[in-house]
Amino acid sequence: MSLKEKAVLVTGGAGYIGSHTVRQLVEHSASRVVVLDSLERGHGASILDPSVKLFTGDIADSDLVEEIFTAFEIEAVIHFAAYTYVGESVAEPLKYYRNNTAAPLTILEAMQRHGCKQFIFSSTAATYGNPVSMPMTEEHPQQPINPYGASKLMLEQIIRDCETAWGLRAVFLRYFNASGCAPDAAIGEDHDPETHLIPLILMAISGEREHITVFGEDYETPDGTCVRDYIHVLDLANAHLKALDYLGKGGSTVACNLGTGKGVSVREMLTIAESVTGTKVPVIYGERRPGDPGELVADSARAKELLGWEAEYTDVRDIVATAWKWMTGPAKGRYANVKR
Numbered sequence: 456m457s458l459k460e461k462a463v464l465v466t467g468g469a470g471y472i473g474s475h476t477v478r479q480l481v482e483h484s485a486s487r488v489v490v491l492d493s494l495e496r497g498h499g500a501s502i503l504d505p506s507v508k509l510f511t512g513d514i515a516d517s518d519l520v521e522e523i524f525t526a527f528e529i530e531a532v533i534h535f536a537a538y539t540y541v542g543e544s545v546a547e548p549l550k551y552y553r554n555n556t557a558a559p560l561t562i563l564e565a566m567q568r569h570g571c572k573q574f575i576f577s578s579t580a581a582t583y584g585n586p587v588s589m590p591m592t593e594e595h596p597q598q599p600i601n602p603y604g605a606s607k608l609m610l611e612q613i614i615r616d617c618e619t620a621w622g623l624r625a626v627f628l629r630y631f632n633a634s635g636c637a638p639d640a641a642i643g644e645d646h647d648p649e650t651h652l653i654p655l656i657l658m659a660i661s662g663e664r665e666h667i668t669v670f671g672e673d674y675e676t677p678d679g680t681c682v683r684d685y686i687h688v689l690d691l692a693n694a695h696l697k698a699l700d701y702l703g704k705g706g707s708t709v710a711c712n713l714g715t716g717k718g719v720s721v722r723e724m725l726t727i728a729e730s731v732t733g734t735k736v737p738v739i740y741g742e743r744r745p746g747d748p749g750e751l752v753a754d755s756a757r758a759k760e761l762l763g764w765e766a767e768y769t770d771v772r773d774i775v776a777t778a779w780k781w782m783t784g785p786a787k788g789r790y791a792n793v794k795r
């Protein structure tokens with residue numbers, strides 16, 4: 456019998472979605488929570504609970520990964536660590552394939568060596584590419600249109616091959632648009648550069664940016680602007696706990712979309728943000744960006760059926776309100792502003 460402490464390893468646990476998930480894990484999991492994050496794009500200050508063991512380093516560092524698997528009995532890995540900018544992936548594809556596809560092999564190799572067979576993977580709607588049907592189920596063709604989506608799809612395939620070879624079991628959580636922050640505003644979203652719509656709108660409202668640019672108003676959508684499915688980060692975090700439970704009960708490898716199933720257009724989001732904050736948004740309209748589909752909305756029925764998961768934040772106003780609270784609270788939307 457192993458005398459090592461049982462733990463769940465969270466890669467990228469100091470990032471936006473990772474830190475919200477770590478917080479929920481600490482509250483609900485019987486196992487120790489161990490984070491491995493380079494802090495290149497994350498924040499040590501987003502890990503609030505002192506019981507969480509943070510290893511600062513790269514997932515591709517095989518010595519460090521081995522140290523973690525030797526020190527703890529890792530029962531499951533939740534893998535968030537990745538680069539996440541579509542535009543950057545187009546400009547620097549090799550950087551994305553190295554970090555998002557190749558680097559996780561070090562984790563998978565350690566899992567195989569140590570007999571850890573449960574893996575939860577932050578996959579993405581970007582693995583689908585241009586939609587051919589709406590809402591999108593997990594059976595939708597996966598034809599990514601940028602290296603970011605392709606780098607994630609390749610890892611899905613690698614994981615399936617590991618399942619065949621040595622019995623790894625995984626849940627691919629294909630998130631749609633992660634948004635919102637912890638309602639107590641103790642942690643939040645702090646990306647640099649910021650590319651997500653809700654924080655960009657709120658930054659334009661708070662004066663941190665001059666305006667928000669809407670890319671394209673001639674899409675075949677009801678008001679001509681892009682429609683997306685915004686899913687609250689706490690709902691995403693909760694799905695990881697449910698996925699752990701599913702794998703713990705012997706569940707086999709599966710992909711699950713995570714969204715609310717409700718599309719919100721950019722124009723609708725501007726109106727909602729104005730109403731939540733009581734302030735007008737300075738907007739300019741630009742051309743469409745290449746590679747932006749008009750509409751992306753999830754069918755998350757499978758997550759409900761297999762994981763017992765459903766989004767609780769179904770009104771996007773509540774999502775915007777939590778993001779606004781983070782941006783107007785002591786942190787002003789930036790971890791550097793918080794003294795801990």
Ligand SMILES: NC(=O)c1ccc[n+]([C@@H]2O[C@H](COP(=O)([O-])OP(=O)(O)OC[C@H]3O[C@@H](n4cnc5c(N)ncnc54)[C@H](O)[C@@H]3O)[C@@H](O)[C@H]2O)c1
Nearest residue numbers: 467469470471472493495496497513514536537577579633
């Ligand atoms: N934000 C979204 O809307 C969204 C949508 C779909 C999928 N995802 C996926 O969810 C995951 C988390 O996204 P996020 O928005 O929280 O991103 P994030 O950038 O805030 O978090 C990623 C974390 O991973 C760390 N990291 C990156 N490469 C690393 C490496 N090689 N070794 C160690 N740590 C490393 C970063 O420092 C960062 O803390 C990513 O895998 C992303 O692709 C995000």
